[in-house]
Amino acid sequence: MASAPASPVRVRFCPSPTGNPHVGLVRTALFNWAYARHHGGTFVFRIEDTDAARDSEESYRQLLDSMRWLGFDWDEGPEIGGPHAPYRQSQRMDLYKDVADKLLDAGRAYHCYCSQEELDGRREAARAAGRPSGYDGHCRDLGTEQVERYKAQGRTPIVRFRMPDKTITFNDLVRGELSFTPENVPDYGIVRANGAPLYTLVNPVDDALMEITHVLRGEDLLSSTPRQIALYEALIELGVAHRVPDFGHLPYVMGEGNKKLSKRDPQASLNLYRERGFLPEGLLNYLSLLGWSLSAEQDVFSAREMVAAFEIGDVNPNPARFDLKKCEAINADHIRLLEVKDFTERCRPWLAAPFAPWASEDFDEARWQAIAPHAQTRLKVLSEITDNVDFLFLPQPVHDEASWAKAMKEGSDALLRTAREKLESADWDSPESLKEAVLAAGETHGLKLGKAQAPVRVAVTGRTVGLPLFESLQVLGKDASLSRVDAALAKLTEG
């Protein structure tokens, strides 16, 4: 249990708009958001789009759309602005140039003229000699003559940050105390030769300018933390920053075969979850379990419950395993928790083109309203609704040959004939009465209910599995149901 932070919490979520958003990114957003909301702090949303070659406007749009879909609200950021606007780094270039110049003037950064070949060559040599292979400080203290010579050769320098020659220790909010010795953290580039500032500069500069108090991000970024802490210390000396934020690194997410889930993994793509009809609340609930838990007894909960309980100190540093089955199970629970009316509305996208195989004019609202409560308790994801209700809107049930072969056995025609007779005189307002009719038909032929209802189900819905049969019959109605039984009988007699 961590104690409350001393100053108002300001956290940030700062993705780069490259490619589709992935679940690892969403987990990072969620933990930051929950931490901010738990402490009544500020959730800053910033777009790190300084890499013109990789960033795209389309991906930026997608990010915003995904954040809205997931239900996140942010206190400062794109579309709403805030005291530190703009929140897109591509619109803040002058600020970074200014800070880089200050660092150069103060000697905290320097121009490095080394060519890539020279760097590679010296790295290889260091490796061969068993010395640390990071940047060797070659240009730290170049004389003016040497600089002139490099310039005369037409070299354009990058800007490199000068790491202090000391061990950097910090208390990670998730992993406890961590130390990095100087040979493991060499001087590093902060501005490219063409003048473009790098992530290594713009990320901590913005965290400083935006007064971020807690940096919560993935473990893959752990190695940049000692560099950033040193940069912060320099920024404090220059009056640009006021404090070094606290850092907490969220555990890796492991995918199939216990390999790190990569953003290129199809399983990682947020769009996939949207298209399959995960509820945002179900997905967020599951993602919160990747490194955190509400309690040992309760793994289904709302975002509100998470916010009430979330403490960064409770996050488990061990790698978390992404388990799609569990994700679906939790989503199914959230589907069941919806108000029926809400459920019927949220299914709409999958009841229309391009998902639905029926013509839009064949969709029948009354039937949908009647069947929805029976579907709600059976779906893992909303997209499953289409196959479950298509028999209500297609003129004929789908022809699933495997189901037909499985259900239509020797004697199925006799059974269907008896069932038809009993159903004819049943009470179609009562699923119970329809059940009794099929039960009685089964008895006549020495079949239990399960065996007796299979041919009826396939005749009417086209499939061996689906929603509760007698409610399905009732919703489809007597005429349509019996005519489908007749069609099946005709097919059996022909075949």
Ligand code: GLU
């Ligand atoms: N833009 C960086 C990324 O997407 C942010 C890393 C950070 O949180 O510091 O990886």
Ligand code: ZN
């Ligand atoms: Zn150099």
